[in-house]
Amino acid sequence: MQYWLMKSEPDEFGIDDLERCPDATAHWDGCRNYQVRNMMRDEMKVGDRALFYHSNTKPPGVAGIMEIVREGYPDHTAFDPEDPHYDPKSDPDKPRWFMVDVRFVEKFPHYIPLSELKKQDALADMKILQRGNRLSITPVSKKEWNRIVKMGRGK
DNA sequence: GCCAACGTTGGC
DNA sequence: GCCAACGTTGGC
Incomplete structure (x- = not known):
């Protein structure tokens, strides 16, 4: 099993939005990287x-934890001209973009601001803290995962 | 294949 | 709103 960090803008789709979805499950669409x-x-x-x-x-x-409940499959929003992430170069017969399904697991009682992550020596190697990293999904090591979960649950 | 111009991300 | 960093595009 692997661990990940996935970014989303809460103005668009935050952890509360995920929890409110049917079965607390949603597809992670819109990635164009x-x-x-x-x-x-x-x-x-x-x-x-x-x-x-x-x-x-x-x-x-x-803000919290989710789990992957469906593995990569074509991101259909790329086929929809009305969708803000429409990509005419993605062909339904040869899809360019993929997504996974995620399910809400828990919302941390203690939201962990980026500034707190930066203070942790144990997290210094985290991808998200490296200069210039803009990827919306990054792998997280087990050590980093355990530390962050502990912080989020309040030690 | 190079690279300048442009677009996007995302913290501050 | 600024801007650094990086990805993508397209002319040549």
Whole structure:
């Protein structure tokens, strides 16, 4: 089993939105980055766990946990001209973009702001803390995962 | 295949 | 709103 961190802007779709979805499950659509596409298509497996990270908000940080409940399949929003993430170059017969399904697991009693993550020596190597990293999905090590979950649950 | 221009991300 | 960092596009 692997661990991940997945970013979303809570103004668009936050952890509370996920919890309110039917079966607390949603598809993680709209990714238009090849590296992230490859992770969703090839690497993420049912049962993997992911941190739900709130980006572009005040303050940015980790809000809780979700799990992967369906492995990579074509992102149909790329085929819809009405969709803001429409990509005419993605052909239903040869889809360019993929997504996974995620299910809400828990919302942390203690939201963890990015500033707190940065203070942890144990998390210094986290992808999300590296300069210039803009990927919306990154792998998280077991050690990092355990530390963050502990922080979120309040030690 | 190079690379300048442009677009996007996302913290601050 | 600014801007650094990075990805993508397209002319050549």
